[in-house]
Amino acid sequence: MLVNLNELLPAAANGQYAIPCFNVFGFEEGKAIVSAAESLSAPVILAANKDMVEFMGVKAVANMLVNLAELSKVPICVHLDHTYEEETIFKAMHCGFTSVMFDGSQCALEDNIRRTKNVVDVAHALEVSVEGEIGSVAYHEGRDHIQSVKTDPIEAKRFAEESGVDAMAIAIGNVHRLNFPNSVIDYALLNDITREAPNIPLVIHGTTGIREEDITRLKAGRISKFNVGTSLRQVMGHNLRRLMNEEPDKFDKLYFMTKAMSYVEAEAKRIIGLMSAASY
Template sequence: MLVTLNDILPDAANSDYAIPCCNVFGYEEGRAIVEAAESLKSPIILAANKDMVDFMGVEALAKMLLSLANGSSTEVCVHLDHTYDEGIVFNAMHHGFSSVMFDGSQLSLEENIRRTKNVAQVAHALGVSVEGEIGSVAYKEGRDHIKSINTSPEDAYRYATESNLDAMAIAIGNVHRLTTPDSVIDYPLLEAIRNRVTNVPLVIHGTTGIKEEDIKRLKKTRVAKFNIGTSLRMAMGSNLRRLMNEEQDKFDKMYFMQKAMPFVQAEAERIIQLLR
């Protein structure tokens, strides 16, 4: 069943659980993630990141992800992840994405507010939810131009109240694409943000790099959405490599993908249970 962030995040923000947002890098991963959510009767967010948009295009991605969402027995939000170009955001809405992220984190506060507000005006008219980012969550690798800027509580307040967005990603020590849990979370900063922002669910990106004890602590705050990509990619890639090395006489892609999918499902189930 297709839903938006507004259908699933507000309750999570006001409770002690959170919703996983899983980056999808192909049909096999998407199907494994949805099957994990169905097995645990949990809502899930399927996210398409910039790499997949560049590779497949918005229209093809929408068809793939919407087919998974509409055919599911659980709530599934189809979300466009970090996107810096409004044209791509509007195209995603046109093709059926139920949620989008306009990432103005590299802009000035005033421009980020103005452009996010413009996106939200269009999105809300179409029944689509909008995520934005204030501060800037850095990348371990792959996007060297992305700054590392912790979120200012005052900027967060202005962004939340003036941009009309539905969910707000913050930077409090979290880092994208870490393969080990090395992030150091700034809890006093989070508390200061929570004290200023009381009406918008918060979002954490870079979950693979966060210790489990920190995730359990964070989900009890107003953090309602955790983005996960790296651990799912590792589950698929590492097991594909192992399986192909074990059976070097085999060459059929579907044979190996079907063998690797249960490992992705198991990782997705672990994440869902961790956030419950």
Template sequence: MLVNMVEILKEANKNNKAVPGFNVFGYEDAKAVIEAAEELEAPVILMSNKDAVEYMDVKCYSALFGAMAKEAKVPVCVHLDHAKDIELIKRAIEAGYTSVMYDGSKYDFETNVKNTKEAVDLAKPKGVSVEAEIGSVAYTSSGPDVESIYTDPMEAKLFAEKTGIDAMAVSIGTVHRMEVQGAKIQYDRLKEIEKITDVPLVLHGSSGVVDEDLYKLATEHNLAKVNIGTALRMVFGNILREEVNNKPEEFDRLKFFVRPTEEVKKVALNKFKLLGW
């Protein structure tokens, strides 16, 4: 069933679990994570990241993922991840996304609040949930986003109150696109945020978090949504490369996709279990 994030995050928080938000890029990986969710009777979030929506229009993703969500036996949210401009959010809402994230982390606090409120005002009347980010989770790639800006607890409190968002991404030591699990979680910072806010929290960059920390964050803290992307891309790409190299006479791409899809499901199942399911 197709849903927004609000109820599934509240329910997960209440039961000391977190809902995985998987960055998916097509039918194969979306199918794999939905099958994993159905096997565990868990909700799931299908996310389109910035690379995905630069490659293919949100209307196409919404049509595909929305149809798959409606047929699923579990709640499935279709979410736009890290939108940095309001026009893209408008297009996603019009296309049928049930949830959006406005990422104003590059702006000062007041500008981030102003733009996030605009996203909320667009989304809420349509029944679309909104996530936003306070602080900034860096990327492993070089460039202006290398440095993380860790979330200030008091700013997080004010940001949630001023914007009316449904979920808040915080920066507590993770980094986007980490290929090795080596993130140092700032538990003291997280506890301070949790003390003074009640909005469900979101962890970005979870592929770099060791399994023990991921389980602890999901089951003992107010992290209701955990984003997962690199872990799926790595297994899909690595297995696909093996298939191509091992089958030089094959040319049917559908046959190449069978094993990568199966392996993505295995990774998704493991992530679900680490998040308390």
């Protein structure tokens, strides 16, 4: 069942749970995530990041993820993750993505608001939801040009009100692509952001780097969406390497991927359960 963020996040923001947004790096991972969601009767978000879009192309990624969503028995949003170019976002909308993220976090506030609003105006006409970012969530690796700037609550208020976004990603100590859960969450800052922008669903990127007890605490408030990528890549890579080393004479890709996907599905189930998105 194909949906957008507006059909998932407001209820999560007002409830005691959150929706996991899984970055997908191939059909096999997407299939495993959908299987996990269906087994738990839980909604999920399938996301394509910049690397996947550059590797496969917008249309091919959209076809793959939309097909998985349309055939699913549970609500699934197909989301384009951090994207800096409006042209790519507009193409993604017309290719079938039901949600997009325009990332203007590296721009001055006025430019971020203006450009995000332009995307929102087009997206809402097509019934596509939009996520924006205020502040800047740093990367542990792979995006050296991305600065680390915690979200300013007053700027968050302006951004939420003037851009028209449906969800707002914030920086409160979370970091992209951490291999271990050692982020230090600034709860005082989160409280200030929530007070200034009380009506918009909030988003956390860099979930693998956040402790489980922090995720439990965060989902009880306005955090309605957690982006997950690194832990799935870890499970996939480590187990695929182990399985191939255990049977060095075998070489068939489908044989090994079928075995490895059971571990990806188990990790997806763990994350869904942690966020209590089951029994939607």
